[in-house]
Amino acid sequence: MHLTLEEHIDLQPHNTFHLPCTARYFLRIHHITQLPPLIHSPLFQSHPHLILGSGSNILFATPEYDSIVLKNEIPGIEPISSTTPAHTTLKVSSGVLWTSLVDYCLTHQLGGIENLALIPGTVGAAPVQNVGAYGVEIASVVDSVEVVDLRTGETRVVSNQECEFGYRDSIFKRGGRGGEWFITAVRITLTNAGHGYVPNTMYGSVRETLEQDMGIDIDRVSIQDVAKAVCRLRRRKLPDPQVLGNAGSFFVNPLLQGQMSEESFVQRHPGVLVFRRGDGRMVVPAGELIEACGWKGWRASCTGVYEAHALILVNYGGAKGKEVLELAGRISDSVWDWFGIRLRTEITIILGQ
Numbered sequence: 479m480h481l482t483l484e485e486h487i488d489l490q491p492h493n494t495f496h497l498p499c500t501a502r503y504f505l506r507i508h509h510i511t512q513l514p515p516l517i518h519s520p521l522f523q524s525h526p527h528l529i530l531g532s533g534s535n536i537l538f539a540t541p542e543y544d545s546i547v548l549k550n551e552i553p554g555i556e557p558i559s560s561t562t563p564a565h566t567t568l569k570v571s572s573g574v575l576w577t578s579l580v581d582y583c584l585t586h587q588l589g590g591i592e593n594l595a596l597i598p599g600t601v602g603a604a605p606v607q608n609v610g611a612y613g614v615e616i617a618s619v620v621d622s623v624e625v626v627d628l629r630t631g632e633t634r635v636v637s638n639q640e641c642e643f644g645y646r647d648s649i650f651k652r653g654g655r656g657g658e659w660f661i662t663a664v665r666i667t668l669t670n671a672g673h674g675y676v677p678n679t680m681y682g683s684v685r686e687t688l689e690q691d692m693g694i695d696i697d698r699v700s701i702q703d704v705a706k707a708v709c710r711l712r713r714r715k716l717p718d719p720q721v722l723g724n725a726g727s728f729f730v731n732p733l734l735q736g737q738m739s740e741e742s743f744v745q746r747h748p749g750v751l752v753f754r755r756g757d758g759r760m761v762v763p764a765g766e767l768i769e770a771c772g773w774k775g776w777r778a779s780c781t782g783v784y785e786a787h788a789l790i791l792v793n794y795g796g797a798k799g800k801e802v803l804e805l806a807g808r809i810s811d812s813v814w815d816w817f818g819i820r821l822r823t824e825i826t827i828i829l830g831q
């Protein structure tokens with residue numbers, strides 16, 4: 479197969495922060511068969527690479543990126559079986575937009591990922607950080623993940639257990655930048671509406687939106703209702719990247735375990751909101767910590783902290799990646815100084831080669 483790589487490609491349209499960066503090589507991946515010849519090419523062997531989805535979770539902190547950027551555009555959603563009348567299993571190719579998958583599930587009355595409505599990015603990126611929102615994580619619906627090993631070209635199926643999912647974490651993330659595995663498809667199992675579907679309304683904000691804003695009886699909530707409520711919540715809080723450059727939450731909400739004992743944190747900072755997660759661990763909203771340090775709405779020329787949500791750093795236009803990174807460092811340092819908690823970045827930072 480002949481592969482034509484584009485050269486010196488501007489990545490500004492390919493990242494939702496709208497940061498300037500030029501990729502030395504750029505290749506759109508539409509089909510898994512493109513991967514083996516690419517992997518065995520001398521160019522691939524001699525250059526670093528980056529797998530790029532929709533660029534919604536990445537910060538290019540360098541103006542020149544001397545690498546091969548593989549833009550994942552592998553399409554397709556395919557029902558593979560209905561293991562029981564209650565469940566449908568889908569094989570979803572990794573270049574599909576997550577929002578398209580949620581739309582597909584809503585159209586086909588499949589429950590399980592409606593709490594993850596409106597999350598940006600591709601399906602292939604979702605297992606990497608075990609995306610989760612409003613009480614649901616992708617780990618709860620993943621059967622397995624199909625990958626191509628970028629060292630050998632071999633395909634492999636990684637089971638849910640082998641994915642080692644954790645809070646915004648998985649084996650793919652720990653490999654660094656998506657690791658040496660190119661995720662080609664994700665198999666997920668969903669619940670057919672009317673066959674034991676139980677909506678997840680454990681988050682107070684979801685319940686309030688359903689009951690108070692939408693006037694829905696909490697005992698008669700449909701898959702579509704949950705998705706609508708989540709979309710309302712997200713639209714209220716999050717800036718549209720088409721209008722204001724951003725990559726969503728910049729930092730991961732810290733789990734108290736491992737950093738500081740729950741008791742000592744609550745005693746020292748009684749005013750800070752903490753939540754007990756379903757797995758029993760305590761999480762502190764990183765946005766609250768950043769806001770308490772006075773950063774919410776802060777702005778210096780092109781960069782700043784979003785006025786409605788302190789977890790989101792924004793590019794007001796013309797910012798460079800380095801400036802956003804410097805701001806993130808200052809925020810992280812002040813949270814450390816004030817709370818003794820070291821924030822972990824959620825987004826992938828590209829420093830260049």
Ligand code: NAP
Pocket residue numbers: 607608609610611612613646680681682683715726727731753754755756761762763764765789824
């Ligand atoms: P939020 O709803 O203000 O929540 C902030 C933090 O508080 C999160 O850590 C959340 O835990 C926790 N929390 C809130 N209500 C809770 C409850 N009733 N029970 C247990 N924990 C609770 O956060 P946000 O920034 O506006 O984001 C909304 C949702 O989208 C959150 O669930 C957030 O985690 C999720 N999100 C996910 C990603 C991602 O997957 N990459 C990126 C951005 C936002 P959880 O994190 O466990 O939900």
